[in-house]
Amino acid sequence: MYMFKYVMKRIGLLIMTFCIIMVMCFVLIKMLPITVNIQMGQDANIMYNRLEALGYIQNAHQLANGTWTYDNVPVMIQLGTYLRRIFLEGDFGMGINMPEYRYQPVLDVFVEKLPPTILINIYSTLIGVPIGLGLGILAALKKNKWQDQLINVVIILLISLPSIVMGLIIQYVFCFSLGWFPLIMNSGYNYFSWSMFRSMLPAVFSLCFGSIAGYARFTRAELTEVLTSEFMLLARTKGLTRGQATLRHAMRNSMVPIFPSILSEFVAVLSGSLVIESMFSIPGVGRLYLDSINSLDYDFFMLLSGFYTLVGLAAGIIIDISYGFIDPRIRMGAK
């Protein structure tokens, strides 16, 4: 019950924070003038009428010299319209300025862009977690021997290497010099074909090297701490071999903080791969976000900002909440 209360409190706070940020964001965005790029062969009439129907502007009409004027709708009224449309119709607006997504519902485009981003993160977690944990366990078991020192050097190198540099090295060495992978990701929607998987790998590697180092460092620190604690001595005294004691007692206990960190890393990486997505031309959410910023497509910007804010907030509370679920000794919020 305490746990339930605690979770509810955290989620409530999350929702409150999220709402405040999004309202601020909306107000700031709507204070800007609407940029409408009417292109060749496009009817300005339709465009302005559509914007008016969406409730973004009012009294749109054409002047004698051919330019359009309109009055601004008060921001709070726009916010009301926006929220009503989201909650009643599930409509997050439409694309205006990006030619490829013009007049398309932003939510559909967003959902369409999600698979590459999520897939790359899943692959990167699948590769990164075993290697990272393995390295960390090895380093902890061989503490202060040469294996440990070697792993430590590798960890500090991998952590310090910025993902841009890592991406460039991978792109140059594996994609260009050795030619093992294509330089950029294949286009198309067949995400589970072999060639698509192969073209995703450079980006996956660029992402997972950093997290490998993070997991390894964390695991090493946790495991060394557990290995030196007294119940390990007890386990050996009651007759367990070193392997048994390590596997059954030390590993399980050290997983308590490691597992939540994996979860939160997975969530956090969703928002952290903008550079990698743009470097390897991955048609994911990050690219869409950058495009929406560059072309001032506000509906896209709002939706994606909400997405990234939510991801960041969720990554924060996942750690705290999952501690309580994994380890029965920890019941947060218990008095």
Add this chain to the structure above:
Amino acid sequence: MQENMTIPKEKFEFVNTGDLSHDKKLSTKPVGYFQDAFKRFCKNKGAIFGAIVIICLLLFAIIAPLCTPYTVSYRDSRYAVAQPRAKIFENTNFWDGCEARNMGRHDLTYYLAMGDETGHNAIKNQNYTEIEPGYFSVRLDSVHKVGMIYRVFEEADYLAIQQYQSNTGRQVIYPTVAEADRPVALQDNEDANYYFKTEGKNRTDIVYDDNGDIIPVYYTYTLADGEQAGDADGYHSLRIEGEDGVNGDGKVYYRYAIRNQTGYECRINYYEYYIYYHTVVLQDGITEPYFIFGTTGLGQDIFTALGSGARFSFIFALIVAAVNMVVGAIYGSIAGYYGGKIDLFMERFSDILSAVPTMIVITLLKLHMGATSQAIVLFIAFFMTGWIGISATTRMQFYRYKNQEYVLAARTLGAKDGRIMFKHIFPNALGTIVTSCALIIPSMVYSETNLSYLGIINLSTGNITSVGTLIAQGQQYLTTAPYMALFPSIFLALMMLSFNLFGNGLRDAFNPSLRGSE
């Protein structure tokens, strides 16, 4: 035994009469918190290495822009994508300003002819190896491969160049080629490297004589009696190796310029013209095209750009770190010291701020403030979330120390809140704050690099550039000129590595619980 018992009382004496040892001052030197931290920091080899590398990078950022004549705004599109060249590697095949290139007979002749005419070898030492019939492997000099260009000068400039030629003995203007003899439909119609006979559809196929040599087709004219050489074009400084502008029987002269409506169209060696232009006309200290780290796709000198990018990054990061530290420390002190409702309210506020993604902040600021003040946008964005970490550590230290006896004693003696906060409690937090500042700097450079790379922030306006911009530019040439991204990447990686090592060393040194465990 009996005898022993009867030792007279006077014979006993106190070991330490007079000076009592517990009143003595300790003869060893007291070791304070910071001294101890410094001592333990010095024992950490990684941290010392990090500190040395940081100092080197700092020196590079300070010195590099000073010791090169180039500026960030310098651009020369003809020397764009020039390979890096270091003078000490001149005689090796590495870092010599040349790129390995395989080419056919036509290109080989084209580049060899450049060196034959001017002595500035486009192909290193005029050496080439035939890897298969009609296909050659050479090392192509990125500077000299530009060779000759056509350029129209006004009369004053034309005369000034001749004056320069007479004074220095360096030839800038070379005999020109009649328009009828030039290849047509060249991509670059300023390309003046065809001074030999050509044929074919676009007249780019080279005609060889019986020995396999090229046949020069300089624009010549004959002099009537009594006429001075060069009068026709106003050219008085005739100098071509061995021939002194005279061709054949002493009556036929090379023509050095073709007069048209705007001036004199000359065939100039771009390398020599570059030297002339920078030493005589601009006088900006550039004596020759010499790019130790090569040039970007726009023709910027990477060494200079990297130096000033590094300088900008350091200054910017230090300012942001300092501001964050001050604000974070004050905020955290207040929240931690007063606690209760004030703390709760302040915590909520910083929670909300820290949840706003930096990307959104920067985008919104950029849209509202325009593109002119991007450094300020970046500053505000980093400031908005940067101080929260520091305020959290400070707050924690305050919670730890505010109820200790010595604080109570100070309060009993009448110390005001401000004095207790900053004189008694705050110094305890200083170590952790310094550490987090050391770790803020690389993370800021890192985010700045990412944002420049993504094109969200564009700091390379005027005389500023940033490491991220250089990397982004370099990535476009990754397959053809990998050095372009290499140097900025090395800089960034070294910086991150050294600051991480340094910061970790600081953290361990300031952590008293680790004392003696190393």
